[in-house]
Amino acid sequence: MTGDWWFEIPGNSIKENLDSFFHLAVAMNISTTVGDSAKAVQPQHATIGDAIRLHAATQPDHPAIVSTGLQPLTYRELQSLIDETRVALRAASLGRDARIAVAMPDNINAALAIIAVSCAAASIPVNPKQTLGEVEASFVKLKPAAVVLASNESSTARTAAERLGITIIEATIERTRIGMRIGARQASSDRTASLADGPDPESTAFILQTSGSAAEPKLIPFSHRNMLAAAARNQSWFKLTTQDRCLSASPPFYSHGLKVTVLTPLLSGGTVVFPADGSRFSLSEWFEDLKPTWYSAGPTLHRMVLDQVRTEANAAKRHTLRFILSGGAPLPQNVLEGLRDTLDVPVVEHYGSSEAAQIAANLPPPGPAKQGTCGVPWSGIVRIVDENGVDLAPGHQGEVLVGGPTLISGYLDAPELNRASFSDGWFRTGDLGSIDKDGFLTLHGRFSEVINRGGEKISPLEIDDALMRHPAVAEALAFPVPHPRLGQDVAAAVVLRPGMAATPVELRRYLQDQVASFKVPRRIVMCDQLPKGTSGKVVRRQMAAWLEANEQAAAAKSESSTPxxxxxxxxxxxxxxxxxxxxxxxxxxxxxxxxxxxxxxxxxxxxxxxxxxxxxxxxxxxxxxxxxxxxxxxxxxxxxxxxxxARADVVTKLNPSGTSTPLIHFHGDHKGGFYVSRLATLLGPDQPLFVIDPHDLGKERSPLPVSTLAADRLRLIRETQPHGPYRLSGYCAESLVAFEVARALKAEGETVEFVAMIDPPTVNARRYLQFILSTLRLARPIARTTVDRLGGIIWYKFSMLDRPWKFSIKQRVEAIKQRVRRLSGSEESRAPVEKGRGPGETRLPTLTESRLVQFFNMDTTEWPPGVEEMAFYSPKPLAVPVLYFAADYGPSAWRRITTDITTVELSGNHFDAIKDAENLARISDSLKARLRR
CATH class of the missing domain: 1.10.1200.10 (ACP-like)
Known part of the structure; x- marks a missing residue:
């Protein structure tokens, strides 16, 4: 080190320059050499201006900023611009605590102005693409004392400043070289006094505004000490030197663009290179002309670079990159691998926040890195805690807390938000993360964005990554949508790559092999571009509203057409x-x-x-x-x-690969037999369940004698299971058919192990009832309709005898009371509301209050198919075990038919016997016990 380097900075003494060097050394976490020995130095102050002044002294002609088509800006020239800016601001009575907005039209001049203002006051970077309303709202909240604007250029920021009476400071931009002049040039007599009044390490260097994705924007004051610590961290991680050149394509009015791609290289003594247009990648300009050694960006820009370089010949030999950084959002695996393989350079991900800068990073070889993670956090600055703030063991997911010297002290003008976000020097990031046994941090999404699908927690990041692995997908975003049963379900929006095609069906089918089935989005929306916030990031939590608005617009558009x-x-x-x-x-x-x-x-x-x-x-x-x-x-x-x-047969084989003897079940439900699939599941995969539909399912009734129905089904059963032993079961009237099939099988010499009957209607097994019905049977050829109806009425009347006796007596007493009241004219008859009935369901009528009143005026349209024939069905005794499930109908009459009967009581009524989950479980348990015997 030479002995005269500090004299190139006017107004500074030797002591001041030595102090600046020492300040930077501590901030950058390095040692200094004095004489022959290295010693740790403990200075009192260090700012961004101190660091740049040191580089201007040690390497004045080294390029600080380079851009296509312009003469580079050296560190000496950068220092001169900073000094002149401070003098101009002080002349305008703007001290080091003044808030000064910077709204420049392009990245390079915005970066220059932000740096210059930050070394003299608190800079407020402003997005020049914001609307007038957004800029005005920002100015009203931040109350800047002045705003720096490009001379003679109209903008929303200028209009907002004029409306609000904010001082405008003109910045004259050089046209052929990098540089500008902020305010009027001041006399040298004012210069020394102005330079002496600089910020201290705790002063706010710049105030960043979040994009406002969750609510109104948060104001993030980043101090000089915060920034120097962040730059030192990046320099240590990535071994940055004065020979490194960082390509800056991200806007400097956002945290990543300013902290990582502008200030980190400048505070490390390196060079920042700006392409002419950061939104259009050119291999020759970005990599060959500007010669960067590294760049950092988000997934969208990386995808743009990859799409171009993979079509270029010898792309790996046309750049000088040492490594590539990715942050802001998870980088899809195919993009990471594509960049790495095409450019033959390490591609590593890092994790940071606006409040704490870079927190964790994967490092280029030979440093530690693990694909799919954010890398290893800086020592001692990250905790993973549960909902009570208790630290979790490695591998467990919890909220990521961040501390350390890069963390801000709190948001501006937000006391309630600060109490919720900061505690004992730790910041609650709102990110869901875990640290593995090797120390690598993995993010699983935001707490507020995790999709709770009926108790299943789904990370939308996992769905994003899976979709992005599809070759046709350029961008993807999974998000929660409301669901009436589950609370939330998964949806996704997808942007396809140019020239590529894919349908939602194809993408859902693709995801079947990528993620668990419950994570596959039930709706995938194809769109030209994802809706983004002002920072360029997609706002996940607003996607459900965006989807609803799009669907409403589409519905309104198609109103004129026939639905x-x-x-x-x-x-x-x-x-x-x-x-x-x-x-x-x-x-x-x-x-x-x-x-x-x-x-x-x-x-x-x-x-x-x-x-x-x-x-x-x-x-x-x-x-x-x-x-x-x-x-x-x-x-x-x-x-x-x-x-x-549509099926022509009436036999369905459930659990067909089971090894046990089949159970042949007559499902008896003219609404479709929806319960049988659940019954098959409850019985288990080893128990085949052969299900037989009722006759004329869904068609006009065609009453047939039970014996005829049984003879017809016997043929089907013989085809399905040629030989016994047979196990039969049935529900409702089909239980009678099953019983008669058992009779026919035994007559043919087959073994019937048992017949299970689920709440079969009353059978005509009593001698006096058989005598009445035999008399009516003789009259059927003369007046069939009248006789059949009368038989049905009698059948319904005597069905009460098989109901539980307490219930039967209670119903009869109440029915008689109502009958007396009606006949006396004291009360009109009204049918009680039947509980537990679904839309369109009927039930086998019993002698309830309304039925008794209407006994001789019954509506036979409510009868199930074939009820007339059931009324005249008189079973004969049969030596076969019966497993009887009783709900509305009891087993007493069946004791005359078989002496081996086991009864299982069911809850609810006849229809609940197969609808209720508890009943189905009881039925399946009893069946399994019998089947095992």
Whole structure:
């Protein structure tokens, strides 16, 4: 080091320059050499201006800032600009605590002005692309004493300043070389006094404004000490020297652009290089002409660079890069690997915040790095804590807290926000993270952005990354949307790469192999560009509102056209009607239109599996779970499952690969037998369940004797299971068919192990009732309709005898009381509301209050199919074990038919026997116990 270097800085003494050197040495975490020995130095002050003054003294002609087509700016010239700016501001009575906004039209001049003002006062970088309203709101909140603007250039900032009466300081920009003159040139007599009044380390160097993605923008005062510590950290991590050149393509009015790509290289004595246009990548300009040794940017710019360099020949030999940094958001794996392989240079990710600068970083070789992480945090500045603030062990996820010398003291003018965000020197980042056993930090999203899908916590970052791995996807953003059953569900917006094509169905199918099925977005929206905030970052938490607004606009646009949901000529009406019934039952909502989305109506993955199982049983076609990614509406499903493909057979084999003897079940539900798939699941995969539909399911009634129905089903059973032993079960009236099938099988010499009957209607097993019905049977050829109706009435009347006796007596007493009141005219008859009934459901009528009053005036349209034939059905005794599940109907009459009967009581009524989950569990448990025997 020579002995005369400090004399090149007017107005400074030898002592002042030595102090500046010592101040910078401590701030940059280096040692100084005095004489022959190295010793730690403990100076009192250090600022951004001190650091730049040191470089101007030691390497005055070294380029500080370089840009395409302009003469470079040396450190000597940069120092001169800083000094002149301070003199100009002091002449305008603007002291070191003054807030001065800087609103310049381009990156390089904005960076210059921000640096110069920061060395004299508190600089406020302003985005020149903001609207007039945004700039005015910013000025009203920050109350700048002045604003630096390019001379003779109109802008929203100038208009806002004029409206608000803020002092305007003109900056004259050099046209052929890098540089400017801020304010009028001052006389040398004012110069010394002005230079002496500089900021101290705790003074605010610049005030950054967040993008306001969550609420109104936060004001972040970054001090000189904060910035010097941040630059020292980056210099240590990435081994920056005076020979390094950083390409700055990020706007300097944002934290990353200013701190990382402008001030870090300048405070390290290196060079900042600016392309002519930071939004348009040119390999020859950016890498060959400007010759950077490193650059740092967000994923969008990296993608732009990759798209260009991968088509260039010998791209790896046309640059001087040592490494590439990525921050601001996770870098997709394919982009990282593409840049690394194409340019043959390390690509590493780092993590920081506006409040604390860079926090953790992966390092270029031979430093530590782990793909998919943010790198190792700077020692002692990061904690991972639970909701109570307790530190968590490695590997556990919690909130990331940050401390250390780069952390600001608090937001400006926000006491409540500071109390919520800062505690005992630690800042609550709001990021969800974990540190592994090797010390690497991994982020899992923002606490406020984690999607809670019915209790399943989903990180949107994981979905983003998976989508970005698709070769056609340029940008992707997963976000939560409201869901009526789950609370939240996953949606995603995608921008495709130019010239590439992909559909939401293809992307959902692709994601099936990338993430768990419950994480696959139920809705993927293709768009030209993602909505972004003023900082250029996508605002995830506003995406649901954006999606809703887009859908409303699309709906309004198509109002004049006929809604697709009203058109039925392109689907089979019977199949569509059956699907509507299934959906309304599972979703517990009505009505359901043909073009309603299953998931938008409240469906979830569990209901989807059940729904597809029912559709599969209904149509006889194998339907994979991924089908809902291609057909999500009734219309789409019905079109794929046309009437031509509807099943012709009535036997469905559930758990067909099971090794146990099959259970043949007559499901007896004329609404579709939706419960059987759940019953099959409860019985287990090793128990085959062969399900037989009732006759004329969904068609006109065609009453047939029970014996005839049994004989018809016997043929199907023999085809399905040629030989015994047989195990039969049934629900409702189909229990009677199962019982008669058992009789026919035994007559053919087969073994029937048991018949399980789920709440079968009353059987006509009493001698006196058989006598009455035999008399009516003789009269049927003469007056069949009248006799059948009378038989049905008698059948219903005596069904009461099989109900639990306490319940039966209570109903009879109440019915008689109401009958007396009605006959006396004291009360009109009114049918009580039946609880527990879903839309369109009927039940086997019992002698409740209203039924007794209307006993001889019964509405037979409510009767289930074949009730007349059931009324005349008289079973004969059969030596077969019966497992009887009783809800509305009791087993007393069946004791005359079989002596081996076991009864299991069910809760609720006849229809609850198969709808209620507890009942189904009780049925399956009893069946499994019997099947094991």
């Amino acid at each position: 697709a949901s009203t058109k039925t000529d392109d689907v089979d009406p019977m199949l569509a009607g059956q699907l509507v019934t299934i959906w309304e039952r599972l979703l517990q909502t009505a009505p359901v239109a043909l073009d309603d989305d299953f998931f938008d109506k409240g469906g979830d993955s569990l209901l989807a599996v059940e729904m597809l199982a029912e559709v599969e049983r209904l149509t006889g076609q194998s339907i994979p779970p991924s089908a809902l990614f291609e057909a999500r509406t009734i219309r789409q499903i019905a079109q794929k499952l046309s009437a031509k493909t």
